[in-house]
Amino acid sequence: MRLRPASVRPSRLAVVLLALATCGPAIAQDAPHVAVNGGPLVGKTATVSGVALQEFLGIPYAAAPVGPLRWKPPQPVAGWNEPRKATAFGPRCMQLPLFGDMVFRSRGMSEDCLYLNVWTPAAPAAAKRPVLVYFYGGGFVAGDGSEPRYDGASMASKGLVTVTVNYRLGVFGFLAAPGLAAESPQHATGNYGLLDQVAALRWVRDNIARFGGDPARITIAGESAGSISVSALMTSPLSRQLIAGAIGESGALIAPIAPQPRAAAEATGSAFMAQLHADSIDALRAMPAQALLQATDPQARPAFDFAPDVDGLFLTEAPAETFAHGEQAKVPLLLGSNSQEGFYPAILHDRPPTPANYRAALDALFGDRAAEALRLYPGATADEVKRSATALAGDLFIAHSTWRWMELHRRSGGQPVYFYYYAHPRPARYHPAPGERPDTGAVHSGEIEYALGNLDGNAVYAWTPVDRVVSRTMQGYFAQFVRRGDPNRAGLPAWPAVRESRGGITRQTIDADTRTGIDRGAARQAFLRDFLASHRNPLR
Incomplete structure (x- = not known):
């Protein structure tokens, strides 16, 4: 090679x-x-x-x-x-x-x-x-x-x-x-x-x-x-x-x-x-x-999933094990996920977001652990169902894996970890479909143009001055991290490395008002970690 x-x-x-x-x-x-x-x-x-x-x-x-x-x-x-x-x-x-x-x-x-x-x-x-x-x-x-x-x-x-x-x-x-x-x-x-x-x-x-x-x-x-x-x-x-x-x-x-x-x-x-x-x-x-x-068309039957494996050359064990042993690259890490990695209809199967429908969905997903899931992802009102089901869909899709990466590396990597929550939704499209509205949250992949400074390369969206401010901030963080292993520099909102604080861990929310907050999601992430250790992902 x-x-x-x-x-x-x-x-x-x-x-x-x-x-x-x-x-x-x-x-x-x-x-x-x-x-x-x-x-x-x-x-x-x-x-x-x-x-x-x-x-x-x-x-x-x-x-x-x-x-x-x-x-x-x-x-x-x-x-x-x-x-x-x-x-x-x-x-x-x-x-x-x-x-x-x-x-x-x-x-x-x-x-x-x-x-x-x-x-x-x-x-x-x-x-x-x-x-x-x-x-x-x-x-x-x-x-x-x-x-x-x-x-x-x-x-x-x-x-x-x-x-x-x-x-x-x-x-x-x-x-x-x-x-x-x-x-x-x-x-x-x-x-x-x-x-x-x-x-x-x-x-x-x-x-x-x-x-x-x-x-x-x-x-x-x-x-x-x-x-x-x-x-x-x-x-x-x-x-x-x-x-x-x-x-x-x-x-x-x-x-x-x-x-x-x-x-x-x-x-x-x-x-x-x-x-x-x-x-x-x-x-x-x-x-x-x-x-x-x-022959790999997903519409074909049977469908085939070709994905990474523990092959014995590139990987000799699952990455979670390597991180747990502290044998990974001991380097600074900047990572995070978005506010709308998934959306509540994925949990509710397009049923109305009522508390009753939500409880039934959790029963189907988690069986005898549904009550625990409901406590961690509560849904007493329609608005709360939308928020919690959106968070759960995002976690089961990709946010939970990101959170575990952060937690594993901060405990065994010996280097600073900078954790973000990207919450800025993209603006309206220049030519929306009839009835189409802008996203209410930051969807999966919606941060790429902002982080790499490439808003002008995407002619689909009607970028606003606020979008450009968010892009300057996120790109500034990324560029400075590449330079120094630390995203902080003059002119950017301070971003502390992950540490325990006020019942959670520090996390940077990147939005029109970029700020440091507290992630208190450890309990729900621990629940998913334990559930997934003995069950398949219920959304796949």
């Missing part, structure tokens, strides 16, 4: 520079250039907020995982000698069009998708710059580093070197099968998409100094599946020494999103192969990528 060491000698570099100066109108003479381990790159320039930047897009960090490399750990990229244009995003990884809010700038879709993108300030750095590596969300089945909401230019304008990474998805990234385990020297199977992320981090470590970045100051970040990835990368023996900080937006690889046992993942893979009448891994590798993709 390690990429080949740097091999650019002074004589080769001279050839590269000559080629850049004489290659004609296809490459501007003032275009930025850099030589990485694979070969020379030519990027492009941009200006954001008055800051001159250099952008290098579509950089291959591993070989194309096609043919015999399908379902293999990422392999070293083949080198090149001629200057390679890095001015457009590479292809996105194979995926179905499952999410309507995803907008791609990629060059189509392909199995050949292991590319990353780098944005860096153009001015020479007085010191090596901190690095942000961001992993997209999409449930491990969709997403791409080219999405405008993840664009790295705004963060680069704050003095960071910013990187987005493509990684394999769905059946291509997470198929596990006995035949694949037999091929592996470690008898590992699954998690190829997470192994891609490790390969990208190694590429960043080995090459980022050439873009002005400091390989000793890499902060990893992501939202949803990207956040889940960050929690896993903190615990993997392959990656926990590569990072200096971590940011998680909604999600961790901890119950109710814990990794599958390898045997369960292999059983899913074997059933998938049987469905396709593939009697061997070679037969499965011979199938067209599009046919494999269509």
